[in-house]
Amino acid sequence: MEKTAYAPEYRVLTGNEAVTLGALAAGMNFFAGYPITPATEIAELASELLPKYGGKYMQMEDELASMAAVIGASFAGSKAMTATSGPGCSLMQENLSYGMLAEVPCVLIDVMRQGPCQGVATMPAQGDIMQSRWGTHGDHPIIVTAPSSVEELYRETARAFNMAEKYRTPVMVLSDAAMAHMSEKIRIPAAEELCITNRKKPDVPKDRNYKPYEADETDIPPMASFGDGYRWFVSGIIHDETGFPATADYEKIAEKLTRIERKIDWNIKEIESYEEYRTDDAEIIIVAIGIVSRVAKGAIDKARKEGVKAGLFRPITLWPFPDEALQKQAAKAKKIITAEMNDGQLSRIVKELDGTDGKIEKVTRNDGALMTADMIYDRIMEVK
Amino acid sequence: MEQHVFDRLMRDDKLPHMWCRGCGNGIVLQSIIRAIDRTGIDQDKAVIVSGVGCSSRANNYTDFCGLHTTHGRPIAFATGVKMANPELQVIVVTGDGDSTSIGGNHFIQAARRNIDLTVVVFNNSNYGMTGGQYSPTTPVGAFTRTSVYGNIEPAFDVCRLAEGSGATYVARSTTYHVQSLIKYIASGITHKGFSVIDAMCDCPTLFGRINGLGDGAKMIAAWPEKTVSIEKAGTLSADELEEKVIIGEFVNSSRRSEYTEKYARIIEEAQRERADLK
Numbered sequence: 001m002e003k004t005a006y007a008p009e010y011r012v013l014t015g016n017e018a019v020t021l022g023a024l025a026a027g028m029n030f031f032a033g034y035p036i037t038p039a040t041e042i043a044e045l046a047s048e049l050l051p052k053y054g055g056k057y058m059q060m061e062d063e064l065a066s067m068a069a070v071i072g073a074s075f076a077g078s079k080a081m082t083a084t085s086g087p088g089c090s091l092m093q094e095n096l097s098y099g100m101l102a103e104v105p106c107v108l109i110d111v112m113r114q115g116p117c118q119g120v121a122t123m124p125a126q127g128d129i130m131q132s133r134w135g136t137h138g139d140h141p142i143i144v145t146a147p148s149s150v151e152e153l154y155r156e157t158a159r160a161f162n163m164a165e166k167y168r169t170p171v172m173v174l175s176d177a178a179m180a181h182m183s184e185k186i187r188i189p190a191a192e193e194l195c196i197t198n199r200k201k202p203d204v205p206k207d208r209n210y211k212p213y214e215a216d217e218t219d220i221p222p223m224a225s226f227g228d229g230y231r232w233f234v235s236g237i238i239h240d241e242t243g244f245p246a247t248a249d250y251e252k253i254a255e256k257l258t259r260i261e262r263k264i265d266w267n268i269k270e271i272e273s274y275e276e277y278r279t280d281d282a283e284i285i286i287v288a289i290g291i292v293s294r295v296a297k298g299a300i301d302k303a304r305k306e307g308v309k310a311g312l313f314r315p316i317t318l319w320p321f322p323d324e325a326l327q328k329q330a331a332k333a334k335k336i337i338t339a340e341m342n343d344g345q346l347s348r349i350v351k352e353l354d355g356t357d358g359k360i361e362k363v364t365r366n367d368g369a370l371m372t373a374d375m376i377y378d379r380i381m382e383v384k
Numbered sequence: 385m386e387q388h389v390f391d392r393l394m395r396d397d398k399l400p401h402m403w404c405r406g407c408g409n410g411i412v413l414q415s416i417i418r419a420i421d422r423t424g425i426d427q428d429k430a431v432i433v434s435g436v437g438c439s440s441r442a443n444n445y446t447d448f449c450g451l452h453t454t455h456g457r458p459i460a461f462a463t464g465v466k467m468a469n470p471e472l473q474v475i476v477v478t479g480d481g482d483s484t485s486i487g488g489n490h491f492i493q494a495a496r497r498n499i500d501l502t503v504v505v506f507n508n509s510n511y512g513m514t515g516g517q518y519s520p521t522t523p524v525g526a527f528t529r530t531s532v533y534g535n536i537e538p539a540f541d542v543c544r545l546a547e548g549s550g551a552t553y554v555a556r557s558t559t560y561h562v563q564s565l566i567k568y569i570a571s572g573i574t575h576k577g578f579s580v581i582d583a584m585c586d587c588p589t590l591f592g593r594i595n596g597l598g599d600g601a602k603m604i605a606a607w608p609e610k611t612v613s614i615e616k617a618g619t620l621s622a623d624e625l626e627e628k629v630i631i632g633e634f635v636n637s638s639r640r641s642e643y644t645e646k647y648a649r650i651i652e653e654a655q656r657e658r659a660d661l662k
């Protein structure tokens with residue numbers, strides 16, 4: 001597939017457009033989804049552009065099927081993505097867990113909207129922080145990134161594909177209803193800047209001795225595609241390196257589960273990404289992701305004018321959470337304020353970290369309106 | 385000496401299978417293997433996709449690419465596989481619960497699209513894997529572990545369901561009528577479009593025992609009595625057909641075009657438009 005040929009260097013895009021274009025730039029050639037506000041435009045643009053570049057778009061009957069089709073396509077060698085919002089994301093969880101266990105490269109975009117249930121479909125929220133980590137049954141690692149601008153949505157979607165391919169795992173990107181529909185001028189990175197990554201292919205002879213889950217020291221097994229000459233089997237049942245169910249051997253079960261954790265752990269430094277803003281001398285650290293981190297900067301600037309030393313810690317990868325970097329800031333800080341558009345999910349993550357004891361304050365908003373700089377500013381001034 | 389078809393197309397290292405004595409799944413599986421052999425499809429270009437259930441274990445024993453998925457979803461996974469690489473021959477093995485209960489929507493939607501998948505429903509009239517509860521194909525009045533007073537839910541006719549949803553090849557056979565079962569599966573594989581073969585099979589351990597139908601052999605031997613050919617069915621009254629299972633080819637049509645072929649034309653058109661822009 002030809003990449004970014006359609007993209008001039010600078011463009012004004014909405015967040016949803018940036019997701020689709022970032023995905024195409026990374027090599028997406030399969031999309032399956034089911035319409036849902038505020039994610040729908042990602043699918044619409046994919047349906048128009050994918051066939052132009054030889055790719056495939058499929059509107060499935062629901063999100064269960066969408067996630068299933070994405071995984072099926074990935075096994076057939078595609079770079080596949082789906083996009084949804086809260087209610088659809090809930091439906092995707094079962095097959096997302098399949099993707100985790102069967103180690104399937106694919107990308108899931110969750111454009112968060114106010115919830116629970118149907119909530120307020122058109123309004124932004126950050127209520128899926130925990131769902132993105134713990135929404136499935138059972139234990140497994142996951143990579144989730146949380147961009148905060150249209151440009152970052154483009155880049156992080158492309159990076160999500162790269163990580164999915166490299167670590168052989170599903171990767172989630174969290175956007176929200178506000179970023180999805182706002183327009184910003186962004187610089188379209190050149191193809192080389194995106195460091196496009198493709199999954200490692202097996203180099204063993206094409207016979208039935210290829211073991212789809214046999215990993216080298218990287219813990220990431222090379223992955224064949226259906227139809228390229230290997231004859232292999234995958235199962236959503238706990239399996240050994242051959243891919244066939246292996247449920248009678250505790251050691252093998254544990255080995256499988258630890259390996260999929262390890263393959264992420266080994267690479268945590270490369271995966272982890274965060275931004276620090278005016279933290280050098282900060283005594284009050286705001287922790288915020290996505291859209292909230294942007295207003296947090298305004299609040300910090302205003303507080304600094306009043307002589308209050310505030311700074312921002314913004315996880316870009318939400319999972320794995322950049323805990324060491326935040327712990328460093330926490331150690332220096334007098335107060336940590338978590339600011340988020342839910343009832344305190346980020347706050348719980350921060351609370352678990354060493355050195356944050358007794359320092360955590362919260363600003364939350366769950367009514368579908370954007371958090372304002374003043375809400376954060378006021379909290380800074382209260383706790384300073 | 386030529387290798388036996390089972391040696392060539394099955395993984396004997398995975399045997400013995402996990403099915404009970406007298407289970408009809410083995411007959412359906414061997415019919416699939418013989419049908420594949422008859423069609424002569426490329427072993428390296430075939431993928432067998434399954435859901436979850438006793439029957440969905442069938443592809444564990446075959447020497448093709450195999451995708452053992454989640455309960456009810458194999459047709460959705462298979463849709464992704466086929467769409468991503470239409471050169472692949474994609475066969476779905478599924479149970480009656482897997483395909484018409486939890487996966488019912490995927491079944492009818494894929495039929496509506498007429499995507500080129502061959503779906504073999506191992507129809508044993510109950511949920512085998514979970515111990516024999518009633519399914520959407522359990523006959524009215526039948527006993528299962530969750531219909532101990534007799535089932536009050538009318539059953540789906542898998543073939544009529546497939547036909548009504550747009551499947552372009554639909555047939556039914558039983559574990560007794562093995563030659564036609566093989567023939568229908570082979571026809572389904574060579575047919576371009578969504579094919580459904582409703583393979584009536586026997587679950588002596590659960591459904592058979594609780595309904596007093598005897599062992600596996602007895603259940604198989606009962607099929608001629610229970611069935612009537614689709615040709616003969618046309619001459620019988622509704623009352624005469626009441627308790628009968630109709631076997632034969634229900635649909636074999638090439639009037640509707642296949643989904644991935646239609647999409648290939650979209651790609652051609654979109655690429656032409658893109659070239660025009662330049």
Ligand SMILES: Cc1ncc(C[n+]2csc(CCOP(=O)(O)OP(=O)(O)O)c2C)c(N)n1
Nearest residue numbers: 436437438439455479480481482511512513
């Ligand atoms: C989401 C989900 N729900 C329920 C189950 C439990 N379950 C496993 S197999 C099965 C029924 C299988 O029946 P059928 O599809 O008819 O296949 P059979 O076992 O009879 O061959 C059920 C309910 C599951 N694995 N996943």
